Amino acid sequence: MTVVTASGLTKRYSDVTALADVSFTLKENTIYGLLGRNGAGKTTLMRLITGQDLLTAGTLELFGEPPYENERVLSNVVFIKESQKYPSVYKVRHVLTVAGQLLPNWDAAYAQELLRDFRLPLDRDVRKLSRGMLSALGVIVGLAARAPLTFFDEPYLGLDAVSRQLFYDRLLADYAEHPRTVVLSTHLIDEVSDLIERVLLLDRGRLLLDEETEGLRGEVMDATGPADALDEFAISHPELHRQRMGNFARATLRGPFDQGDRLRAKERGIDLEPLTLQQAVVRLTTVGRPDEEKEYSR
Amino acid sequence: MDDDRPIFVQIAEMIENAIIDGSLPEEHQAPSTNELAAFHRINPATAAKGINRLVDDGILYKRRGIGMFVAAGAREALRQRRRLEFADQYLRPMIAEARKLGIGTDELIKMIETWEDAR
Amino acid sequence: MTRILAVARMHTVAWMNAIFWPWAILVSSLLVNILIFAAIRDVVPGDHTTGGLASIYLVLAINSAIATSQVFPFALGMGVARRTYYLATSLLTLVGAVAYAVVLLLLKLLEGATGGFGVDLLFFRAPFIAVDNAFLQIVVYAVPFLFLNFVSMFVALLYLRWGTNGMFTFSGAAILLGGLASALVTWRGYWDEIGNWLIDQPVPALVAGYPAAVAAIAAIAGLGVIRRANP
Numbered sequence: 001m002t003v004v005t006a007s008g009l010t011k012r013y014s015d016v017t018a019l020a021d022v023s024f025t026l027k028e029n030t031i032y033g034l035l036g037r038n039g040a041g042k043t044t045l046m047r048l049i050t051g052q053d054l055l056t057a058g059t060l061e062l063f064g065e066p067p068y069e070n071e072r073v074l075s076n077v078v079f080i081k082e083s084q085k086y087p088s089v090y091k092v093r094h095v096l097t098v099a100g101q102l103l104p105n106w107d108a109a110y111a112q113e114l115l116r117d118f119r120l121p122l123d124r125d126v127r128k129l130s131r132g133m134l135s136a137l138g139v140i141v142g143l144a145a146r147a148p149l150t151f152f153d154e155p156y157l158g159l160d161a162v163s164r165q166l167f168y169d170r171l172l173a174d175y176a177e178h179p180r181t182v183v184l185s186t187h188l189i190d191e192v193s194d195l196i197e198r199v200l201l202l203d204r205g206r207l208l209l210d211e212e213t214e215g216l217r218g219e220v221m222d223a224t225g226p227a228d229a230l231d232e233f234a235i236s237h238p239e240l241h242r243q244r245m246g247n248f249a250r251a252t253l254r255g256p257f258d259q260g261d262r263l264r265a266k267e268r269g270i271d272l273e274p275l276t277l278q279q280a281v282v283r284l285t286t287v288g289r290p291d292e293e294k295e296y297s298r
Numbered sequence: 299m300d301d302d303r304p305i306f307v308q309i310a311e312m313i314e315n316a317i318i319d320g321s322l323p324e325e326h327q328a329p330s331t332n333e334l335a336a337f338h339r340i341n342p343a344t345a346a347k348g349i350n351r352l353v354d355d356g357i358l359y360k361r362r363g364i365g366m367f368v369a370a371g372a373r374e375a376l377r378q379r380r381r382l383e384f385a386d387q388y389l390r391p392m393i394a395e396a397r398k399l400g401i402g403t404d405e406l407i408k409m410i411e412t413w414e415d416a417r
Numbered sequence: 418m419t420r421i422l423a424v425a426r427m428h429t430v431a432w433m434n435a436i437f438w439p440w441a442i443l444v445s446s447l448l449v450n451i452l453i454f455a456a457i458r459d460v461v462p463g464d465h466t467t468g469g470l471a472s473i474y475l476v477l478a479i480n481s482a483i484a485t486s487q488v489f490p491f492a493l494g495m496g497v498a499r500r501t502y503y504l505a506t507s508l509l510t511l512v513g514a515v516a517y518a519v520v521l522l523l524l525k526l527l528e529g530a531t532g533g534f535g536v537d538l539l540f541f542r543a544p545f546i547a548v549d550n551a552f553l554q555i556v557v558y559a560v561p562f563l564f565l566n567f568v569s570m571f572v573a574l575l576y577l578r579w580g581t582n583g584m585f586t587f588s589g590a591a592i593l594l595g596g597l598a599s600a601l602v603t604w605r606g607y608w609d610e611i612g613n614w615l616i617d618q619p620v621p622a623l624v625a626g627y628p629a630a631v632a633a634i635a636a637i638a639g640l641g642v643i644r645r646a647n648p
Contacts, residue, residue: 053647074496087487089434101423102495176332194340214304274302
């Protein structure tokens with residue numbers, strides 16, 4: 001069952017093109033990773049799908065219908081934003097009460113459990129919550145909503161490492177019991193790489209990747225060795241990046257790499273090292289910007 | 299979790315290792331998809347893929363309503379398969395490296411025996 | 418229907434701010450007035466008129482603007498359609514205006530029965546807002562709530578949709594139109610006629626009739642603005 005269908009999706013704001021010709025589908029009961037640099041268009045994409053903004057061109061369907069002003073399909077979605085703002089007069093318990101009335105699958109008991117896990121006080125004014133507590137509140141609403149389509153737009157940036165792990169654990173546990181479509185938009189790629197089934201990578205408004213995480217794993221490698229040997233080896237694989245140091249060179253290559261490849265590499269003195277998903281994404285989104293490559297160190 | 303092989307392959311291998319070394323005996327229940335997902339902190343679908351691979355290979359089978367169990371004869375089957383892979387995985391690189399260093403076959407055999415004795 | 422109630426609840430759930438404080442401010446204004454006039458009643462005899470009633474109207478108008486800028490974006494994020502939010506908020510404003518007007522009427526009766534709270538105070542019976550007919554009184558009390566809240570919401574939505582530029586454009590246009598109208602009236606010497614016409618209007622028309630019309634216009638205009646508001 002398809003949850004979201006986007007075709008040729010484009011969004012322009014006066015002088016900026018935030019999304020250009022983006023096409024993909026989101027299926028039910030899958031955890032997606034929506035990755036990309038700042039300004040790549042991740043938040044814009046999520047805003048379009050959740051009816052916060054209107055697209056400029058292309059088609060977009062949420063549960064089979066256009067999402068803008070469409071309460072019937074929007075009630076199946078929850079969108080937890082980075083730096084979500086709540087009405088300043090609310091306390092934590094007001095946010096939960098309101099959520100309970102607006103979100104059809106809300107589980108109040110589960111919300112209470114999560115409040116205890118994240119140590120969030122019910123009676124605190126939202127104005128007085130720290131960054132971490134605000135993030136925790138967002139995460140709690142997102143999880144307890146049990147919405148068939150759930151977006152988390154880096155809401156865990158304010159959380160410390162322990163709370164983040166708690167979020168991932170709770171998410172996995174609840175997802176196992178109540179499968180749904182979850183989209184995690186994040187910079188902390190390595191932390192979530194084991195959780196996400198598919199990767200959607202945006203760069204400068206375009207969709208660079210739409211693949212299974214498992215397929216990417218081991219598919220992007222750094223090959224280091226004598227420059228000539230490397231040149232020969234690299235012919236059969238798409239190259240993303242190249243660095244030279246005297247007689248040696250390192251190239252980031254796209255697989256797949258089979259046993260034969262690995263053997264040949266070894267025989268020619270080329271060292272093959274797999275990249276983590278985060279490193280692979282960084283390389284893929286740095287392509288074409290040589291001056292920025294220096295920022296990233298392995 | 300390694301970075302160079304799909305996670306579901308690693309999951310399958312972990313269970314295979316447990317079967318081979320006897321810690322997961324035949325006709326015993328294997329960990330469930332959700333247990334594996336929670337323990338290794340991975341997506342349940344990935345864990346399921348690993349389990350399914352073992353089912354396809356005949357290592358695990360499903361008992362309706364209960365879960366996945368280790369098939370009879372799985373241990374021996376795995377041992378055989380690993381033996382076949384052993385030569386390719388371990389002997390080939392060892393011999394290639396030995397050749398590079400100029401170590402002949404007889405010398406290699408002597409080295410193995412000396413190594414064994416010294417342990 | 419439940420959805421509309423749920424959205425209305427977003428405005429009342431933190432009831433301390435939404436309901437308690439505006440009345441608390443009104444009551445303190447009333448008490449202050451009573452104390453002052455109790456102190457000076459010997460020096461200044463007769464009825465004592467005060468505009469303290471305006472306090473609750475102003476507070477609620479400000480609340481309306483704040484709610485639009487905070488509750489509306491939150492509601493959008495929770496999957497509420499813009500027109501649902503607008504309808505629920507407008508209905509709540511209407512019901513609230515009538516309910517508060519009834520309370521004010523009761524307080525007006527209390528004021529009358531106690532001789533102006535013992536100090537001949539005309540707080541709820543201030544001259545240009547007090548009318549004899551009880552039903553009409555409720556209307557006269559309610560309309561300023563409607564007028565101020567809908568205009569306040571409209572302006573807040575303008576800001577949400579078009580930002581500060583939008584605000585300046587709107588104010589600029591309003592001032593320009595006002596200026597042109599005044600210039601026209603002055604040139605044609607219509608001021609006397611306008612003055613006479615105003616004096617001829619019955620008080621309820623001025624206090625309730627025309628503001629109600631403006632409130633209705635603001636309400637409809639607001640719906641037009643909110644439909645493409647994307648905070």
